[in-house]
Amino acid sequence: MEIRRLQKLGTTTLVVSLPRKWALERGLKPGDSVYVEQLDEGLFIRLAPRETRTLRAVVNGDAIERGEVLERIVTACYLQGYDEIVIESKTGLAAQKLDWILGTIERLPGLEVVRQDDYEVVMKVLIDSRRYTVVELLRRMQELIAWMIESSVDALIHNMSEKAAEVSRAEQKIDSYYFLALRQLLTTARERSLLKEVGLDSPLALTGLRVVLAAVEETADHALQVSREVVKLGQSRGREGRQLVEHLKELASEVSNVFGMSLNGYLVSDIKLLNQALDKVPELLDRINALESTVLESVRDVQKSLSYRLMLTNLVEILDNCRLIAQTGINRFVRESSDLIRIEQG
Numbered sequence: 001m002e003i004r005r006l007q008k009l010g011t012t013t014l015v016v017s018l019p020r021k022w023a024l025e026r027g028l029k030p031g032d033s034v035y036v037e038q039l040d041e042g043l044f045i046r047l048a049p050r051e052t053r054t055l056r057a058v059v060n061g062d063a064i065e066r067g068e069v070l071e072r073i074v075t076a077c078y079l080q081g082y083d084e085i086v087i088e089s090k091t092g093l094a095a096q097k098l099d100w101i102l103g104t105i106e107r108l109p110g111l112e113v114v115r116q117d118d119y120e121v122v123m124k125v126l127i128d129s130r131r132y133t134v135v136e137l138l139r140r141m142q143e144l145i146a147w148m149i150e151s152s153v154d155a156l157i158h159n160m161s162e163k164a165a166e167v168s169r170a171e172q173k174i175d176s177y178y179f180l181a182l183r184q185l186l187t188t189a190r191e192r193s194l195l196k197e198v199g200l201d202s203p204l205a206l207t208g209l210r211v212v213l214a215a216v217e218e219t220a221d222h223a224l225q226v227s228r229e230v231v232k233l234g235q236s237r238g239r240e241g242r243q244l245v246e247h248l249k250e251l252a253s254e255v256s257n258v259f260g261m262s263l264n265g266y267l268v269s270d271i272k273l274l275n276q277a278l279d280k281v282p283e284l285l286d287r288i289n290a291l292e293s294t295v296l297e298s299v300r301d302v303q304k305s306l307s308y309r310l311m312l313t314n315l316v317e318i319l320d321n322c323r324l325i326a327q328t329g330i331n332r333f334v335r336e337s338s339d340l341i342r343i344e345q346g
Contacts, residue, residue, distance in 0.1 A: 018045070027055060057082040061089035067100030074104045078111055078125070079179065081187030085111075087121040109176045127180075134209060135267055137181040141216050142263050144170045148223040149256045153249045156230045167227035174220040181213055204335060208328045212266055215321040215328075219259060222314040222321075226252070229307040229314075244298065247291050248311065254284055255315050255322075262322040266329035271340060274329045281319050288312050288319075 006014045018028070028034070035046040057077040064070045070087070077085045087093065087101060101121055105111050110127025148167045188195055189206055258280045265273035292312050299305040337343045 054083045055081065056084040056086065058086045058088060061087045061093055061097060062091055064097075067096055070097055071100050071104045074101060074123070075108065075179075078108045079183050079186050081183055081190065083125055085123045087123075089119050092118045093121065107175060107179065109180050132180060132184075134181045134184050134213070137177045137184075138213065138216060138263065138267065141174050141177050141220065142260060144174050145216070145220050145223050146256050146260060148220065148227065149252050152223070152227040152230050153252045155227070156233060157245055157249060167224060171220050171224040174217065178213065178217040178220075182210075185210055185213065202335075205332070208332050211328050212263070212325050215324050216263065219318050219321045222317045225314045226311050229311045232307050233304060244291075244294060244308075247294075248308070251284065251287060251291065251312075252315060254280070255318050258284065258322050259318060259325075262326040262329065266325050266332065269329065269333050269336075271330065271333050271338075274326045274333070277322055277326045281323050284319055285316065288316055 002019070004016050006016055008014060036043055057080075059070075059073055059077070061070070064073065074085060074087075087097075098116075098121070101123075102113070105113065105123065110125045111123055112126050113121060114124045115122040148170050151167055185206060195203065195205075258277050261273050261280075262277040264270070265277060292309055295305055295308045295312070299308060334341055335343075
């Protein structure tokens with residue numbers, strides 16, 4: 001917080017200057033309009049609607065030698081909420097760089113090439129990410145993750161490795177939701193006036209939601225790893241004991257349920273649901289450890305044993321993310337007064 005002195009303009013008008021860094025970060029210049037909203041506790045300065053402004057990032061393609069670096073820069077510009085990304089080159093863009101650019105675009109929802117020649121590539125975001133709230137995107141991710149886990153275990157039971165292979169497509173969809181949601185969060189961090197538009201109730205929600213979003217995306221990665229181990233087991237052309245597979249199915253289903261409980265508890269700020277999720281984690285970890293011991297004792301094939309153990313390890317990682325989401329949810333819960341807690345200011 002900083003203090004700024006009021007100055008007199010004319011005979012009756014009082015003015016105060018805007019912080020220079022804040023104005024530059026938002027692309028404001030003399031003559032631009034801002035909205036001033038009168039609140040009980042003071043004044044709130046809001047930027048003009050984004051539809052009237054274009055935020056553009058111009059990248060010097062000659063200063064980037066490797067395609068991997070170019071991919072990272074384009075992705076970062078997208079996530080920061082830029083409406084237009086331009087890659088410029090005075091010497092000409094090599095075919096390899098163009099390939100990296102096009103490959104990057106495929107992963108970023110709504111980003112399209114609108115103009116391209118040997119010296120310039122212009123990309124625009126043609127989707128309004130605010131059509132989807134972060135909460136809605138998280139729920140879609142949760143549904144897909146539950147499907148990934150269920151499909152992988154079903155494929156193991158019925159020896160259908162091709163079904164497990166389909167899971168990778170769901171994980172790619174989750175990645176697109178993740179990038180879209182993260183773009184919303186980073187844009188909102190810069191322009192707080194967008195909070196309600198993307199489904200957030202407070203600036204404090206940004207930090208916790210960023211943690212939860214990363215945990216959900218990581219959970220999808222672990223669900224994908226489970227499916228890949230199922231594919232390996234299918235390729236080994238053998239059937240393990242039915243009891244072992246049934247135990248694994250039961251555990252995977254319960255882990256998926258705990259994931260749903262922790263995320264739903266976070267989204268609706270349900271303290272009972274959050275505590276139920278946290279209470280289930282230690283029990284499931286003990287059962288996973290017990291099943292791993294069973295695998296070591298009963299599965300003689302080294303490769304099969306490794307695949308089963310890797311599946312269990314990924315279930316453990318999912319439970320760790322459940323714990324992180326639930327703990328973040330409890331931190332969110334205590335920010336406001338409720339039947340359980342009363343917030344007072346001295």
